Structures are given as structure tokens and as C-alpha cells.
Amino acid sequence: MEMIGYPASALGLVLLFMLSKLILLLYQPQNKLNLPPSPPAWPLIGHLHLLGTLVHQSLAQIACNYGPLVFLRLGTVPTVVVSNEALAREFLKTYDQIFDHVQGCWPQIYFFTIKRTWHGHNTDHTGEKSERSVWNYFASNSKEALEFKEIGTEYSHLLGVINFGDFIPYVGLLDIRGYKRRLMAARKRMDSIIDKIIQEHQEKTTGVSTDASIDFVDVLLSLKNNKDYQHLSMDSIKALVIDMLAAGTESSAVTIEWALSEILLNPWVQEKAQQELDHVVGRERKVEEADLPQLKYLQSIVKETFRLHPPGPVLVPHESTQAVQVTGYDIPANTRLLVNVWAIGRDPSNWERALEFSPERFLNSNIDVRGYDFELIPFGSGRRACPGLALGLASVQLGLAVLLQSFEWSLPSSHEKLDMSEVFGLTLPKAVPLHAIATPRLPHHLY
Numbered sequence: 026m027e028m029i030g031y032p033a034s035a036l037g038l039v040l041l042f043m044l045s046k047l048i049l050l051l052y053q054p055q056n057k058l059n060l061p062p063s064p065p066a067w068p069l070i071g072h073l074h075l076l077g078t079l080v081h082q083s084l085a086q087i088a089c090n091y092g093p094l095v096f097l098r099l100g101t102v103p104t105v106v107v108s109n110e111a112l113a114r115e116f117l118k119t120y121d122q123i124f125d126h127v128q129g130c131w132p133q134i135y136f137f138t139i140k141r142t143w144h145g146h147n148t149d150h151t152g153e154k155s156e157r158s159v160w161n162y163f164a165s166n167s168k169e170a171l172e173f174k175e176i177g178t179e180y181s182h183l184l185g186v187i188n189f190g191d192f193i194p195y196v197g198l199l200d201i202r203g204y205k206r207r208l209m210a211a212r213k214r215m216d217s218i219i220d221k222i223i224q225e226h227q228e229k230t231t232g233v234s235t236d237a238s239i240d241f242v243d244v245l246l247s248l249k250n251n252k253d254y255q256h257l258s259m260d261s262i263k264a265l266v267i268d269m270l271a272a273g274t275e276s277s278a279v280t281i282e283w284a285l286s287e288i289l290l291n292p293w294v295q296e297k298a299q300q301e302l303d304h305v306v307g308r309e310r311k312v313e314e315a316d317l318p319q320l321k322y323l324q325s326i327v328k329e330t331f332r333l334h335p336p337g338p339v340l341v342p343h344e345s346t347q348a349v350q351v352t353g354y355d356i357p358a359n360t361r362l363l364v365n366v367w368a369i370g371r372d373p374s375n376w377e378r379a380l381e382f383s384p385e386r387f388l389n390s391n392i393d394v395r396g397y398d399f400e401l402i403p404f405g406s407g408r409r410a411c412p413g414l415a416l417g418l419a420s421v422q423l424g425l426a427v428l429l430q431s432f433e434w435s436l437p438s439s440h441e442k443l444d445m446s447e448v449f450g451l452t453l454p455k456a457v458p459l460h461a462i463a464t465p466r467l468p469h470h471l472y
């Protein structure tokens with residue numbers, strides 16, 4: 026008998042080979058290792074069946090049953106999950122270098138690019154207003170901007186779903202649920218937008234010489250003239266542009282939406298924030314970035330929002346480059362690390378009334394979000410921490426300050442129940458977008 030042109034015996038041999046490879050991968054001898062606690066695993070899929078659509082919540086539930094350090098086998102991928110402050114410090118600070126696996130020079134490029142192009146939020150280094158062109162491009166309502174947002178939502182969803190094919194070799198080839206096909210289609214659409222942006226930047230003949238006029242696409246393109254980065258292909262540069270756009274836009278927007286939602290549930294927070302804005306800025310001018318250091322209550326609102334709704338709930342997966350012992354447990358080389366920042370932010374051993382939204386808790390506290398206080402690490406910590414921290418933090422603080430100074434916020438109906446459920450994806454947005462009424466509170470000429 027012949028199947029699709031191949032003799033059945035040859036097909037059988039291939040299947041047998043694939044199956045034996047899979048069994049070898051899944052059952053590598055690990056019995057001599059002192060691995061962290063682990064729930065019972067299923068054949069082939071390991072612990073994948075324990076992950077629901079809200080992965081961070083499933084992992085928090087597993088931590089409740091098995092402790093703050095858990096070893097999981099997600100298909101063939103060995104994974105450790107960390108769910109408390111002390112262990113986060115251990116993995117991200119003490120063993121930072123070991124759990125640092127990422128594509129070669131990319132972290133340096135991210136830092137270098139953001140440093141070259143960001144001199145403050147609204148102003149360049151000379152203190153003059155500057156147009157930050159690529160970001161402005163996507164903040165607009167242009168056809169490309171709307172398409173980018175649409176593709177971004179698709180990407181975010183597809184990167185969040187648990188796709189068995191990503192964890193079990195050969196299953197991925199079948200693409201049973203069509204995720205790969207959808208991702209390729211989204212990538213093709215994204216590629217054509219990025220190609221257009223790159224072409225426009227390459228065609229720019231003037232204005233690239235001053236720091237104020239360059240944006241991060243200019244900086245990335247100029248890497249080709251730098252001898253340390255000449256090996257970078259055009260595809261890598263495109264991927265870097267997409268990374269920066271994806272990481273730099275959604276996280277700040279999602280945080281502001283959560284902050285406003287919490288404020289609507291806790292109206293006295295709005296009252297106190299507006300009193301502070303009136304006192305520090307007044308109502309005759311718009312709040313500016315220079316006002317932010319004095320807006321202590323607003324800063325506390327932002328910290329409290331990051332605590333309960335971190336946009337990267339399990340950070341970006343890190344991977345061990347070598348075997349290591351952490352708190353007496355063996356962690357093999359090539360083990361993925363997930364840090365459940367969402368669970369750490371709600372851990373009652375760190376936070377009183379942990380599930381309550383209470384910005385006041387930060388007013389007389391030194392806890393900050395910059396990666397030194399491991400009970401609150403929405404930007405990660407150490408070598409892999411977010412390179413856009415300063416820009417992201419300022420964007421959220423200023424964005425929220427402008428919204429609270431300019432408008433009185435209320436729900437469309439006093440009986441309306443605000444839906445606070447989440448969707449797990451590239452970030453952690455609200456499942457149901459916020460609908461609120463904005464009533465102007467500043468003089469007419471300021472709008």
C-alpha cells in the first residue's frame with residue numbers, strides 16, 4: 026500500500042523514530058536530581074493540563090498547593106516557577122547571570138537605542154518640544170496605526186495562548202488549532218507596515234544629524250555602520266523594531282486602563298489625586314513631566330496599579346545557561362524560569378489587605394518599582410529588566426495625571442458593575458474594555 030506516494034513501511038519507520046525521540050526527550054533521567062516540588066505529571070504533556078487560559082492564575086494556584094518554588098514539565102520544556110519575593114531575589118539577583126539566556130547582543134541594543142532617543146518625555150535634551158516620530162505615528166489614527174493596533178491585539182492573544190505544539194516536538198508541525206497559521210498571517214501584515222516605516226526612514230535625507238530628530242528606527246538602522254553590529258541582518262533589525270513597538274506601546278496603555286478602572290471602583294482615590302493636582306499644578310495650565318516628582322499620591326496610584334495588575338504577569342521567560350543549585354534544589358541547564366510577579370504582588374505575607382486597592386500603603390514607604398524591591402517588580406530586575414523602564418513609568422504617570430487633571434471620571438450608570446476580569450497575552454489587559462464618562466474640569470482654552 027502507498028500513502029501520499031510513500032511506502033507505508035517508510036512512513037512507519039519515520040513515525041517510530043519521531044515517537045522514540047519524543048519518549049527520550051520526555052523521560053531524560055532526572056531521578057538523581059533534587060528537583061523542586063512538582064505536581065503529578067501526565068504522559069507526553071507533563072503539566073500542560075494544569076494551565077488554564079489565565080496562566081498566571083493557574084501558576085499561583087499550583088504555588089498555593091506545592092510552595093513558592095515549583096518544577097513543571099511543560100511538554101518537553103523543563104520550567105521552574107517562582108512565586109515569592111525571597112526566591113525572586115535569589116533567581117534574578119544572586120543567579121542573574123545564569124538565568125540570562127537571550128539572543129546575543131539584543132539587550133545592549135535595546136538599552137543603547139532607548140538611551141539615544143529618549144531625553145525626557147515631551148522635550149529633547151535641549152529642553153525644546155520634539156516630535157518623537159515613530160511613537161507619534163502609532164499614536165495617531167492613521168490607517169497604519171489602526172492596522173498596527175489590530176495586529177497587536179492578534180499577536181498579544183496568540184502569544185498568550187497555551188499551544189501544545191510549542192512544548193511538544195512534532196505536534197507543532199501539525200498546527201492542529203491553526204495558531205501558527207494565524208501568527209504567520211499577522212507577521213506578514215506586520216512586515217509590510219514595518220517595511221514601509223524602514224523605507225521611509227532610509228529615504229529621509231535631512232534631519233538625521235541632530236539627536237532631537239532621530240528616533241529608534243534611525244538608531245537601529247545606523248547599527249549597520251557600527252563594526253560591532255555589522256553581523257545583524259535586516260530581518261533582525263525588523264524584529265528589533267517590532268519588539269520595541271510591541272513592548273513600548275501596549276504595556277503603558279494597559280496600565281492606565283487598569284488604574285482608571287480601580288479609581289472608578291474607589292472614587293475617593295480620584296478625589297485625593299485631583300486635590301493633589303489642583304494644589305501642585307492648579308487649573309490654569311496642563312500638568313507636565315516636570316511636575317511628576319511632586320505628585321506623590323499619583324505616584325502611589327501607579328505603584329498600586331502595577332502591584333495588582335502588572336502588564337507582564339510572569340515576566341518574559343528566562344532560561345538557565347548551566348546547571349545550578351538554588352536554595353538546595355537542583356535546577357538543570359536549559360530550564361525556563363517564570364517569575365510570577367502577579368502572585369508576588371498579591372502575597373499576603375508582603376502586603377496587608379493584599380487584594381485591596383490602597384495607594385496610601387506607598388505614601389510612607391520606600392518601596393519602588395525599579396527592580397530593587399523584589400515584592401514589586403513590574404519591570405523585572407537585573408540584566409534582563411525592562412530597558413524602557415524610565416520611559417514606561419513616565420508615560421503611565423504623565424498619561425494618568427493628564428486624564429485625572431483634565432476630566433472627572435464616572436461610570437455610565439451608577440448601577441453598572443465594573444468587569445475587572447483579565448486576559449492573559451503578551452500583556453495582561455482587561456477582558457472587557459473600560460467604558461467611562463469623562464467630564465471636563467479645566468477651563469475651555471486648555472483642551
Ligand code: HEM
Nearest residue numbers: 135272273276277337340341403404405409410411413417
Ligand atoms: C508600563 C510600562 C512597561 C512595563 C510594565 C514593562 C515591563 C517589562 C517587563 C516585565 C519586561 C521583561 C523583563 C524580564 O523578563 O525580566 C520587559 C521587557 C522589555 N521591555 Fe518593557 N515595560 C514597559 C514599557 C516599555 C517601553 C516603553 C519600552 C520601549 C521603549 C519597553 C521595551 C522593552 C523591551 C525591548 C523588553 C525586552 C528586553 C529583553 O528581552 O531583554 N518596555 N518590559
